[in-house]
Structure formats: C-alpha cells, structure tokens
Amino acid sequence: NAGVMQNPRHLVRRRGQEARLRCSPVKGHSHVYWYRQLPEEGLKFMVYLQKENIIDESGMPKERFSAEFPKEGPSILRIQQVVRGDSAAYFCASSPLGQEHGYTFGSGTRLTVV
Amino acid sequence: GENVEQHPSTLSVQEGDSAVIKCTYSDSASNYFPWYKQELGKRPQLIIDIRSNVGEKKDQRIAVTLNKTAKHFSLHITETQPEDSAVYFCAAYHQTGANNLFFGTGTRLTVIP
Numbered sequence: 001n002a003g004v005m006q007n008p009r010h011l012v013r014r015r016g017q018e019a020r021l022r023c024s025p026v027k028g029h030s031h032v033y034w035y036r037q038l039p040e041e042g043l044k045f046m047v048y049l050q051k052e053n054i055i056d057e058s059g060m061p062k063e064r065f066s067a068e069f070p071k072e073g074p075s076i077l078r079i080q081q082v083v084r085g086d087s088a089a090y091f092c093a094s095s096p097l098g099q100e101h102g103y104t105f106g107s108g109t110r111l112t113v114v
Numbered sequence: 115g116e117n118v119e120q121h122p123s124t125l126s127v128q129e130g131d132s133a134v135i136k137c138t139y140s141d142s143a144s145n146y147f148p149w150y151k152q153e154l155g156k157r158p159q160l161i162i163d164i165r166s167n168v169g170e171k172k173d174q175r176i177a178v179t180l181n182k183t184a185k186h187f188s189l190h191i192t193e194t195q196p197e198d199s200a201v202y203f204c205a206a207y208h209q210t211g212a213n214n215l216f217f218g219t220g221t222r223l224t225v226i227p
Contacts, residue, residue: 033214042203042219043158056214058115091157103148103215105157 002027004094004106005074012112013082021077021109025094032075033103034067037089046090049075082113116141118206120218127194128226135221137204138186144206147187148215149178152201161202162189194225 005024013019025032030050035043045059049069060067064082069075079086089110093103117140127133139147148163164171164178164187171178175194180187191198201222205215 035217043217045214045216048214059214103158103160105150105159107157 004029004092004104006090006092006106006109008109009107010110010112012114014114015083016081019079019082019086019111021079021090021092021111022074023077023092023094023106024074025092026096026104029094029096029104031095032069033093033095034075034077035091035093037091037108039088043091046077079111082111084113087111087113116144116206116208116216118204118216118218120204120221122221123219124222124224126224126226129194129196131194133191133194133198133223133225135189135202135204135223136186137188137206137218138184139206139216140185141206141208142182142185144208146207147178147180148205148207149189150203150205150217152203152220154200158203191223194223196225196227199223199225 004026007022032049034046036046037043047060047067048056051069052071064080066078089108091108092106095103120137125133145166149161150158151161152158162173162176162178164180166182169180175192177190201220203220204218207215
C-alpha cells in the first residue's frame with residue numbers, strides 16, 4: 001500500500017512563474033491537508049480538502065495560492081506568480097476519516113524560487 | 115483557533131539519558147494529541163499519540179503524558195540513542211473545531227554519542 005505520494009520532490013521556479021505541486025493520498029483516504037514548512041520552522045496549516053470540496057482554507061494566502069482535490073486524480077496546490085518568499089517545503093498529508101486516525105505525510109515538495 | 119506552544123526549541127542529551135519535550139495547548143475542546151518525528155530532509159512521521167480520555171501511553175522507549183486540567187502534554191524518550199536525533203513536533207486537534215492539526219514549533223533533539 002503506497003503512502004502519500006508527492007511530486008515533484010524538488011521544484012525550481014523563477015520569480016513570476018507558476019508552481020504546481022501534486023499529492024496523491026493513501027489509497028482509501030478521502031481527506032487531504034497541505035502544510036508549508038519554512039527552513040528551521042514548524043508546519044503551518046494551509047488548506048484542508050475532501051474530494052471536490054475545500055473544507056478549510058483559513059491558512060491559505062488570499063492571493064496567488066489555490067488548491068483542488070478533484071473527483072479523479074491527485075490534489076493540486078497551485079502557486080501563481082511565485083516570489084522568493086514562497087520558497088519552502090510543502091507537505092501533503094492524508095487521513096481516512098479525519099484527525100482521530102492521525103496524518104500520514106508525503107515526502108514533501110521543496111520549492112525554490114530563484 | 116488552537117494555539118500550541120512547544121519547549122524547548124533545542125535539546126541535547128548524552129546517549130542513554132532521557133529527553134523530555136513539553137507542549138501546551140489553548141483550546142480545552144482539543145481531544146487528540148499526536149507526536150511526529152522529522153529526520154533531516156524527510157517527512158514527519160507519527161511516533162505516538164494520545165487521546166483525551168487517557169492520561170499516559172507507552173510504546174517501548176517512548177511515552178506521552180497528558181494533563182487535561184493544565185492543558186499540557188509531554189513526550190518522554192528514555193535510553194536515548196543517536197538515531198533518536200531529529201526534530202519532534204507535537205500537535206493538537208479537536209473534532210468540533212477547525213478540522214486540522216495545529217502543530218507546535220518543533221524541538222530539535224540531538225543525542226550525543
């Protein structure tokens with residue numbers, strides 16, 4: 001049973017370009033969460049999605065950032081017009097029914113904006 | 115929302131000694147408290163968790179305690195080994211509120227051989 005799969009592992013973008021980060025949850029998990037981790041810092045919640053629904057996006061910046069979890073395919077975190085401050089590790093996690101089972105994290109995507 | 119504080123931010127211990135990491139939370143409705151271990155460049159991995167109807171839980175060299183009245187919980191690692199060196203995160207969650215885990219800021223544990 002594959003865990004949470006994230007790709008790419010590393011992504012380099014120039015300022016102003018778009019970054020698309022993908023996350024395939026554990027098979028059977030219907031809840032996906034995105035977190036951002038700046039160097040030497042903790043995990044900051046961004047968004048919580050279920051299939052075709054955004055449940056909580058209170059941690060998502062209001063501009064340039066969007067997320068989706070379509071009926072088919074992986075969850076996508078999209079960052080438009082990237083800036084240097086977007087450089088971070090972005091982790092996706094999934095759970096089967098909600099938090100009481102704990103998260104399973106993916107290996108993360110390390111975004112570097114040059 | 116929930117606010118989780120974690121101390122210390124860094125901790126160095128001699129191999130074989132014990133390590134204790136402490137967290138406090140603000141929302142008394144929180145009822146689930148997992149701990150994650152993150153090795154350098156790797157994903158956070160769940161190592162132990164505790165629910166609010168339990169005061170203590172043990173798994174080999176790792177134990178977690180919870181004091182609901184004081185709203186704090188702690189991770190205890192006994193007989194530390196070099197491979198315990200990592201960043202440890204505590205987290206808090208409650209089902210009736212925002213449906214996500216709130217993480218502490220992490221503790222970098224170094225076990226000195």
